[in-house]
Amino acid sequence: MGQFLQFVFLGLSTGAVYAVLASSLVGVYAATGVINFAQGTLGLWAVYAVAALRSEGDLILPIGHIPIGSADDPVSMGPAIFIGVLSAVLWAIVAHYLVFRPLRHAPVLAQVVASVGLMLFVQALVHLRFDTEDLLAMRILPADTIEFAGAVVNVSDLILAGIAVAIAALFWAYFRLTRLGVATRAGAEDELAARLVGYSPDRLAAVVWVITGAATGLIAILAAFTIGLSVTSYTFYVIPALAVALLGRLTSFGVACAGGLFLGAFQAVITWLTTKDWWPDWAQAGLGDAVPFVLIVIALFLMGGRIPSRGSLGEVKMPAVRIPRIRPIPTIAVLAVVTGVILLTEGTWRYGVVTSVILSLIALSLVLLTGYLGQISLASMAFAGAAGFALSKLTTNWSVPFPFSILFAALIATGLGIMVGVPALRIRGAQLAVVTLAAAIAIQGFVFNNPGITAYEGNLITDPTLFGIDLGVRDGTNLVTLRFSLMVLVVVTIATLCVMRLMAGSTGRAFLAVRSNERAAAAVGINVSATKLLGFALSAFLAGVGGCLIGYSRGQLSAGSFTVMVGLILLAMTYVGGITSVSGAFIAGIVGPLGVGYVFLNQTLALGEYYEIIAAAGLLLAAILNPVGMAGAFTELGDKLRARRHHASTAVDDGDGGGSTASLVTPTTSKAGLHA
Known part of the structure; x- marks a missing residue:
């Protein structure tokens, strides 16, 4: 006692x-x-x-x-x-x-x-x-x-x-x-x-x-x-604090204070219990990190509808969405450019290019879930890491061959994504962001940093092979082989094209309807709950595929490959690039952690140590000054230029008597300015 x-x-x-x-x-x-x-x-x-x-x-x-x-x-x-x-x-x-x-x-x-x-x-x-x-x-x-009841108290x-x-x-x-x-x-x-x-x-x-x-x-x-x-630690103490604040519905100082003291004591008791012989090996690490997530889910799922919102003036809108269209010529041109860059680079630069391609897929998962469906998620790297560590087990323990190893590992991440997405059936907005961030920290602490769960011969990953062709990332002193680089490009291209087709179809329209107004979407026959879970599942699957590619590019995984901080930086870069557009995901990949932008900053400018602060500053400026991101800004500029050219040509036609101002050019893309 x-x-x-x-x-x-x-x-x-x-x-x-x-x-x-x-x-x-x-x-x-x-x-x-x-x-x-x-x-x-x-x-x-x-x-x-x-x-x-x-x-x-x-x-x-x-x-x-x-x-x-x-x-x-x-x-x-x-x-x-x-x-x-x-x-x-x-x-x-x-x-x-x-x-x-x-x-x-x-x-x-x-x-x-x-x-x-x-x-x-x-x-x-x-x-x-x-x-x-x-x-x-x-x-x-x-x-x-x-001394108190046999205990020495500070x-x-x-x-x-x-x-x-x-x-x-x-x-x-x-x-x-x-x-x-x-x-x-x-x-x-x-x-x-x-x-x-x-x-x-x-x-x-x-x-x-x-x-x-x-x-x-x-x-x-x-x-x-x-x-x-x-x-x-000090940065992420906010998650346990949010857990107990939400227990008090963000209104009760008494519940917040009592809950914080209780949670701190409870986590210390868990630490004490892990020293016992009867305590299971799989729960030796990270269980205390999972407790705030459980509390947050319980609080928000049971009381999410009763947490008061602040009255404000005016009406807010999410950034406009550009419905993607697959155009053969631009697609082939982009692939040709990326392939050319891969062929012309080697060593660290090629590694940066390949990493950018992979990160663009994980960023696309954020575009799909947050930008398109309106469900704010801060757990993309947790899903990627879950697939990466699952890939290690699948290839090392059970010798699952490529590409089935990626498929099965990504499906495991999908299941995890659905579990994290269940609270989205009751909550949304900033409260959902709290849940996903807490989930990411819990997964990092209880899974990635837990040797009882993830450790298996150093989390090695067997190199992929297809029809006898070695697609491994290393070959002697070659840091990134051409075969591996092209394999990554093919996988990411196929996944991206599938997502673009989905976003432009009926599923994408259902996503936009839910993002715009859930009640209105339900009124026209859309199953809002199923749509939300589908969004989390697809997003986690994409992130899982990206996590597998990261695993193959490393050859051996550690928890440092998928930290919460890396995920937040990637979110920052996706928002800066444009959270509602596929182009924004590509920009995020270019400037993401260890991508081409980082390599340029580190190798050419010798400013690698400033990468995080530059990323954070860019996120702040984008959120305050340019919520549509770089891709959205370029698109809006293009629209304005096309509109001016059209206006000028119409004026000339009117002057010659051979045209009519009623004849307008149909825009090539659709734009949805939807309410949050």
Whole structure:
């Protein structure tokens, strides 16, 4: 019993971080209607800022630094904490005014990707600006312990839990007992009414951003010594926090706080249980990461319809969709160009070209599911990884030959995609994004990083062969063989053409109808539930095929091949390229991780270390300034030029008396400006 209680209390430090993040998420949602995936990174910057001040005496800024002390005479604890909290507040203000305020009336998709972009940007900036390998957090809270029922309890853990409860109580008091807080709640119900009585929703939201930024920075700084410094951990602490915030329907600070403390303690108990002899080997790692996903699914599936939405002004629309058409001449031209590039390159450059081709297929899965069907998914790399690791088992354990190995592995990913898509039957928008991101983290922790499930002789993958022809990626010192490169191109081309044909047919029209208005789609006889699950299945299958090709290109897989961060960066690149167009998927492949754009940035410009921050910045700019992406912008420019030429030719015909302005050229593509 003593050990059990000891682990319960040990989990309170992490639980306190969950609790404050959850309370902050509830506050931000009440003020803005935004689910802020970047909440954890506000504390991340504060933690590393304090660590740098306390160890090196430097105030690290996004650009440059200010020496306040030195390694021999660092900044004292009080000023360092104040500066760290202030830095979190400043990031919160930047997030409000530069990112989320311009997107107040934007589609939910734009808000979600901007939030993810901000998360990626701050994390990448922390990697660039701080010595994340060597910096250590110094103790701030007392090191005293007390005994309780046979357990040795750290006083610091109790203090952190008490601070989390106090912060939740202060949030509750602000929103319930103060004039500004009540006005913020009223603005959430009816923004226009709040404006009419003299309150600015923007200013009210800014106050909440400041308060939540300070709270997040403070708890992260105080807990850093106990839970350690980790860029990835602080970034993704937002997922457990979202789990408990959603249990409280994004309205209850009390449930958010209590749930966060309980979840932290429960995860610590799971860690303790894994040390027992009777605990199964397959559950030794990652089970704690899966718990938030289960909680989120339960909360959203049972209460998704009752989670309040924020009242806003105006009507928002998703980016316009271009219905794809398969044109023989352009298709052959594109294939000829790619084939020529493959023939003319070798080594790292050819590897970049092949990787871009593969990534374009995974990006196409996002275009199909998110851009076409309107279901926001952040789990594409999880599906790709599931197929990749399944491919290792199929080829190494059971000697399944190519191409059946790809087919069977992709079908396994399809089943996983359907499972993750089941909550989409009840929820949508940002809440669905939460589910898919939680699923991706759970799959990464419980499957990819779990040696009891994925490890088999180092996750080797047997080279593909077809009719006795070796299609393996390596041949001596040759990094990427021509045979493998052409095989990848053929597989991706076939899959892409099939998807384009599907998107242009009745299934694509059903997808667009569901994206536009689910009730209207159901009224005309479309089975909305089946359509959504079909979308998740097809998207997961495409991502699975891409994951298999990645596996074949590596020859041996590790969890690092399919991290959640890689998936988010690919989402960023797909949105920048154009989330609603096949061309956008091609652009995403070119500039995706380890693709041609990365190779150019790394090999030619020697700027590979800046790739993540460039990707995140591009995502933010695209979400705020150009939601249709590069492909959409090029298409719109082409439409305008064609319209001008048509107008000029019509004017000439009218002047000669031989034409009629009623004779208009039929557009070659259809454009659907559909409501979110």
